[in-house]
Amino acid sequence: GNSVTQMEGPVTLSEEAFLTINCTYTATGYPSLFWYVQYPGEGLQLLLKATKADDKGSNKGFEATYRKETTSFHLEKGSVQVSDSAVYFCASNTGNQFYFGTGTSLTVIP
């Protein structure tokens, strides 16, 4: 079946620290992979995506590489800012529906 497992939070980091949020997936077929971000009281916004193996998605300093051999799509950022505080969701999609991880809450303190 299809599922997404991501690192449980909450995660608290100091400003300018390095961020990694792990995400692994199981899928029948070849899914597209996504990271969505949710700010308090809002819907989900697409952060980045990758549609095939070895693709790297990047946006706003965040990066994630589609690793087929490890079925992973870990999110990284070299230097986080207070404004990055939000909940991050990893997701996969094989064309029929999205499968979301449980979300990881990130708090960045000054």
Add this chain to the structure above:
Amino acid sequence: GAVVSQHPSWVICKSGTSVKIECRSLDFQATTMFWYRQFPKQSLMLMATSNEGSKATYEQGVEKDKFLINHASLTLSTLTVTSAHPEDSSFYICSAQSRAARNTEAFFGQGTRLTVV
């Protein structure tokens, strides 16, 4: 990216009344729309998938008579919570996908906070 507008962003209603939530794709034709429910500090739970012009497909455990979904046009889907009760209080989010964008991306509304008192 494409824009999905969800309305209202928050609503408070009395127990026993019905509430309608609208989800509109503003600049593309949404052949498929998804309705999710999100509990505090939890992930999104898919409630149902609706394709334009056909009946919605509900996930196991979701009462279709309570959560009425209509997807009458390529730009509008509605979720009606009928005879709402306090346990229906939650954050509801829609997302829309075009035929061309299948497997690549879905666009999310900003969500609706429903509080039933």
